[in-house]
């Protein structure tokens with residue numbers, strides 16, 4: 001049974017951000033951690049199972065996307081603990097707390113289906129990250145806002161790489 005995250009437990013810290021502010025940031029960052037772990041595993045799912053005439057370049061591209069997402073998981077989790085929170089970072093936490101849709105039925109997917117599935121999820125994750133930039137900024141934590149900006153820019157770029165396979169001129 002997965003453990004539901006609790007946003008209320010905070011450690012004391014000398015950081016000059018109020019406890020109520022840190023609580024909100026930790027809650028938000030744990031949502032991001034769950035979704036980040038989820039989408040990383042979904043990119044791996046595409047990397048392992050893609051089929052089609054462009055198999056090899058998509059196999060590499062999906063791994064590149066997964067690697068980029070994975071790198072940020074650590075940054076997000078460590079910002080949570082820096083703020084005195086607990087990082088809920090197991091795959092069971094991710095399964096219970098991620099706001100992303102589960103990956104579609106892989107048995108029925110061809111290469112374009114993987115591209116569409118990842119584009120949809122990168123877009124949803126990217127929207128959440130942009131929201132995180134605003135929320136962290138409004139809470140007076142420019143460091144967390146900067147973290148969200150960095151991750152957001154990277155996710156936008158990976159979305160471009162994926163969507164470039166699907167885009168048609170109007």
Ligand SMILES: [Fe+2]
Nearest residue numbers: 047048059063
């Ligand atoms: Fe691999």
